[in-house]
Amino acid sequence: MAGPMTVYINGNVLTVNTKQPRAQAFAVDSTGKFSSVGSNQDVLEASRDSQYQVIDLDGSFIMPGIHDAHTHLLAAAMQQLFEISIGEDCTHEDFAHELQEKCRCARAHDTDDWLIANFYSGNLFPNGEVDRKYLDEVFPSRPVVMRDPSCHNVLANTEALKRAQYDLLDEVAPFGGELARREDGTLTGELLEQANTKLWLNMPKTPTEVAQRAILVGIRMNNEYGITSCQEASANTVYLAALQELEKETKITCNIHTHIVYGPVGFARESEESLHKLIDEAERYKSEHVFTNFVKFWLDGAPLPPHFTQCKLQDGSPQANKLVLEKDFFMKGLTDADRKGYTCKIHCAGDGSARFALDALEAVREQNSDGPRHEIAHCNCVHPDDHARFAKLRVTAEMSPALFHLSELIAQSDNQLEWPFKSLLDAGAQVTIGTDWFLPPTPNMFPALAAVVPQIGVEKVIRCITLSGAEAVGQAHEVGSIEIGKKANFIQLDQDITRNEISGTIVHRTWFEGSLVWEHPDVEKREVARL
Incomplete structure (x- = not known):
């Protein structure tokens, strides 16, 4: 995607590479990959035999692009385009009127x-x-x-x-x-x-062209908040068909890892038969920026009032009446996906469902010890006895929704929203963070990250949303850090988040494979001098 070689100098670069944690400059070659990283002098010297342009970062903080480990990009964008937000301050006295007023402004697609x-x-x-x-x-x-x-x-x-x-x-x-x-x-x-x-x-299906429009909105919002890679948690046929068309038109500026729904199928709005066929045929939708070797399961509901539909532990065992998938159906889907080498993301909102999932994954590992890495989604309530099992079973602890990491929400959760970041990391687990966007209005992760920093420190938080994310989806050789040979996905922030409170951080610019794909409208454009 990139043009001639570009050399970026005078930066404050956090590489997330333990061998070279900080740098002053880097070069991006014509293929959109980092060709050198180091001091101004070293990078300019390494580039001297090439034709290049120079961009002066003027001390700006640079880091790798963010990996959102859990998003519903199409559904979130459909919310933005076609759905109604009631509003937190709405009450029963005015909700009907407000709904009517907003309905008048609502846009529909097709004949829906x-x-x-x-x-x-x-x-x-x-x-x-x-x-x-x-x-x-x-x-x-x-x-x-x-x-x-x-x-x-x-x-x-x-x-x-x-x-x-x-x-x-x-x-x-x-x-x-x-x-x-x-x-x-x-x-x-x-x-x-x-x-x-x-x-x-039984609701009308989203036309592919409408899905394309919505996905472009979602990708643009991802780039606005520094996200250059994400894991879609509820992919279906319409979604993959839309991505396929967008890829042909070279409009995708974010790596998208599509967890195709196995069950239950409500979030995908597609029949079980159709979705299972899609999983079997997923390879034909794979492309340069779309990765389809991922599957999604839900085991329980949500730990939120008034219904509290999560599966908790009861006398050490999961509550069977709170599981939303039958065991044999779940085990078949999990085993089949593991055999194909597909990473499974398993929604677990309670300590009971988390244990149920870990028990199932342990059984799968006994059959196929070299199978792919899998994930437990949310991890908001995991029994301490199960923390060490994540590393042993090669299971990623995916912590979402990031919005709920804010301390005031945790305080109101009756011990159901307690993400054990430190304990899981200390036990050697792979930890990632996801927004679960379409619950929050945007995929902005920074306010929530500020709540996690006191637990594990800012450096580990940054790794969770960059290199750990890349490792979780098998792409650490391509992205996740600023290193020679990796794709140049990086972001410029308004401050050094390793030294300041990060909740209000603003993304000034986002680059994807060396091309600038987002620039904040208030950022002063830098003069580019061609040498």
């Missing part, structure tokens, strides 16, 4: 008339009564779906339930799901965990 809103909680409804009747008053004939803050549970109005073929009286809850009911036995419209899968599967 469904309205999706984010996020609801009990305080939006009179007396805390979460019920479809309040949506029906405002939208009697338009299907409306509201997600709760965890995105695991939804409230649907009557029209949405009817279009999705729910029986308002006699609907039977599926395995891993629950249907909230009124006193007369009819559905309130609140569908918990796998009870809303039927809803998502």
Whole structure:
């Protein structure tokens, strides 16, 4: 992607390379890779036989591009483009009016008339009564779906339930799901965990061209916040088809590692049969910047009020009634993916599901000791007895959502949001950090990272979001640090985050494979002198 060789001098460069932790300058060759790293003099001398341009960094702090270990890039961008944000300060007195007003401004794609809103909680409804009747008053004939803050549970109005073929009286809850009911036995419209899968599967499919547009928005926002590599946690066929087209048009400026959903399928909005076929055919969607040897499983829900659908340990064993995948189905998918060499990301929101996953991974390792590295997603509640098992089983501890690392949220979590960064690192575990973007409004990781620094120090935090991320997806030979021969994915920040409080850090510029792909509008452009 890059042009002629470019030499960057007078920088404050954090390389995340233990052999050369800091540098003053580096050169990027015409293939978009680092060709030299060191002092101004050394880099200029190494480049003297080449035609090059010089960029004076004027003391700016430079580090490798960020790896977001857990994102829902397409879904998050669809939120930005087509969905409604209710607002944290909205109450039941004005929520119907606010929803109506925002609906008037909502943009739909194709002929889709469904309205999706984010996020609801009990305080939006009179007396805390979460019920479809309040949506029906405002939208009697338009299907409306509201997600709760965890995105695991939804409230649907009557029209949405009817279009999705729910029986308002006699609907039977599926395995891993629950249907909230009124006193007369009819559905309130609140569908918990796998009870809303039927809803998502019956909604209109996103056209590929719409997905392309949304993904470009998501990639641009990634670059804005310094992200040059990410792991998509809910990939489906539409997603991969859209990426394939964007790659042909050379529009992808972020490495995307696509965890294709095995089950449950609600987040993917695609049938189980179709998704399993996609996993079998994943290789044909692989490209220069899209990596498809990844699979996703959910084992439980979310540790958030009022439903607390995570699987906890009870007398040392996982709560079987809180698991959302049947064991035989999960083990088959995990074993098959491991045999193919695919990295599995397993959603675990409780210490019970984390232990269940580790037990399953231990059984898989016994069958295939040289299998690929796997991941447990979230790791917000892992029993201390299980910390050492991560390194032993070659399991990455992926810590997300980064938003929830903020101390005030942890304090309100009833011991359910306690990411054991230090203990896992001390036990030798591979640790990464993910935003879980579409829960937060942007993929900005810096405010949350500030909350982690006191636990493990800023240098380890930076490694978690750079080189550790690259190692977790098998790309450490290509990216993750500023080293000779690696792709030139790097960012310029407004401050040296190793020496200052980092919560308000702003990304000034982002480079992907040597090309500038983001520049903050307020940054003064530097003069480029050609030598």
